[in-house]
Amino acid sequence: MKLNDLAHNQKPRERLLSHGASHLSHAELLAILINTGSKGYSSLDIANELLKSVTNLKELKHLSLNDLNKVKGVGIYKSLILKAAFELGERMHSGSIDDKIQVTSPKDVADFMMGKMEHLTQEKFIALFLNSKNIIIKQKTIFVGTLNSSIVHPREVFSEAVKCASNAIIVLHNHPSGDTTPSEEDIKTTDRLRICGNVLGIEVLDHIIIGDHTYLSMVEEGYFDNSPPIHI
Structure with missing residues (x-):
């Protein structure tokens, strides 16, 4: 008809x-x-x-x-x-950076990024750069592909943080499988970034893993409870 x-x-x-x-x-x-x-x-x-x-x-x-x-x-x-x-x-x-998103919880970050990341067919590692009021001032894709602590180099993350005078960062990546359970490489990458952040005075506030319309905050799950080791 x-x-x-x-x-x-x-x-x-x-x-x-x-x-x-x-x-x-x-x-x-x-x-x-x-x-x-x-x-x-x-x-x-x-x-x-x-x-x-x-x-x-x-x-x-x-x-x-x-x-x-x-x-x-x-x-x-x-x-x-x-x-x-x-x-x-x-x-x-x-949402977009123009929306001046202020991060008060991991859910704020998940709400901001979920639509961009939950259906990606490849892993994407993204850094969000925050000012002193925890407002997101910039985001940057650091790496696309299977996450590996030796590939995601802190230099790429923190050089950008210094350029935009960021006080803190939050990193995210997606799991195309939908399962948000952190892998050993996820944990190693997080610890390595936290070590560098401590040295530079730019705190890594969280590492959030995006799955199929769900997310995991490594802070909420206790992975940040202890200080990162001195060496990775």
């Missing part, structure tokens, strides 16, 4: 006006973004084709422009609109 054949009050835009966005299906919301049909396909038909190309809704944001363009009826113009919408949604979910 073409979108024009639907009753007026059944069309996605009219349903949004009358019932609100929360009452619309995934396909209807996508149809509103897609806006117009193409060659016998309504915007709702195209939206359903797009949803069939992924196994779950979260995968949409990982589709490239080329992936989107391959879906029948989408085309490059609609691909650009969809990609922009997915990116904006991720930024709204994750």
